[in-house]
Amino acid sequence: MARIVIVGAGISGLAAALEASASQHEVVLLEGSPQVGGKLRLATIAGQQVDVGAESMLARRPEALDLLADLDVQPVHPAAVSASLWTGGALQPMPRGTVMGVPADPAALRQVLTEAEVERAHDERKVVVAEDVSIGDLVEEAVGPAVVDRLVEPLLGGVYAGHARRLSAAVTVPALFAAAQRGELLTEAVRRSTVRTAPTEAPAEPVFAGLRGGVGSLPGHVVRLLVDRGVTVRTGATVRELSRASAGWTVTIGETRSPEVIGADAVVLATPARATARLLASLAPVAAAGLGDIDYASMAIVTYAFKRSESSVFAGSSGFLVPPADGRGIKASTFSSTKWPWLAEAAPALTFVRVSIGRQGEEADLQRSDAELAATGMRELRAALGAVVPRPVAAQVQRWGGALPQYAVGHLDRIAVVRAAVAELPGVEVAGAAYDGVGIPACIGSGRAAAERVLTRLAAG
């Protein structure tokens, strides 16, 4: 029996531990902070536990739904309400039939663009690319800057908290990048991907999923199964060092004065890029340099609880996104109690609403007190929805320093170099949001794949 040590108990590390725990090997999961879950977290606001980190999982990919099935947890889905775009001083319905804001037919953008901007989009230029470019530059050249500023930016901002003109087209919107590689018009590619080839009577599958109790309750479910399977889960156990041992590896935790050294036959580093870079600095300097180059966006989520009896203004919509070009103090708002029926049922007297603040490079915006951030959110909610927005009964600010890795142009090449360098360390694997996708399903897939590689290696002796 070998010992597998997994470092970092965000969803990537938890998924890796679950995969490894199905083997006969000993599994130890080490988390530096006081709680498991990483960016999946609950907080109690006005007596109700709500998500203050990730709150929704893409259901078009199998990993999150498969994980729920493994845990014997039923998925729930958002209510059939749509989101809006707050732009030009008005809330507009989010244009339908786009891929990350690029329309099949530019006429669909009439409510959010000027006539001249729609005309420019109609007058699409064919862009042919051989290498990765930023998604913003690609879309701007094809259909004009307004599509980037009003649509692509807020939609990408919701996922990466980043800037369209810096993020890799190849990773963030591979379908559009592939179209440009083929020399195809972007709108044509969108048309093909959004038109149903075989009309069917069956209702459309939900695009997103969650679970009763919130996405932040997922780590707790995973830990219960891990503990049942005999996995050791330790919090407050920051790994400071990874070193070679005569056979395998050692990881060092604890204070410098009283270190604790744990031997391992295999190690999965499921930590954010910078933490992983530090642990690999002397063992794999090329990997460490590549990981150290990955920028992160920081952000804050402000969650408000309102009296339900005063909150009809939040009915009928899941919230809105805000193009950064509009210069507002928030980048999005989610009407959580409208979006998630389980939450409305769990706290029938309250309505929860959250706003997100901050994008990559805008850390200064976050250097304000909690009270100032909460006041900014309220001011912007009133500006968007009117004075009908009531006074909250509670507000909570959750800051996320180093929230989301930025997949800059060339990300795929950078990660290929990192992976090749890590492959030189037998039994060491890396997983997490910095590699193949920031969304929860991608992270679950990344953790599971890393654990599978470890198990394959151990099986081969």
Ligand SMILES: Cc1cc2nc3c(=O)[nH]c(=O)nc-3n(C[C@H](O)[C@H](O)[C@H](O)COP(=O)(O)OP(=O)(O)OC[C@H]3O[C@@H](n4cnc5c(N)ncnc54)[C@H](O)[C@@H]3O)c2cc1C
């Ligand atoms: C506010 C916010 C909202 C989001 N919303 C969504 C959403 O709705 N849907 C979605 O799909 N995605 C969402 N995301 C993205 C997604 O939640 C994250 O990309 C994902 O959870 C990252 O998981 P991870 O395990 O790779 O990393 P993390 O969650 O960052 O976990 C890494 C863990 O490693 C630990 N660690 C670090 N260094 C050490 C060390 N040296 N020793 C031991 N432990 C260490 C950390 O404490 C942390 O717990 C959101 C992200 C944020 C910040």
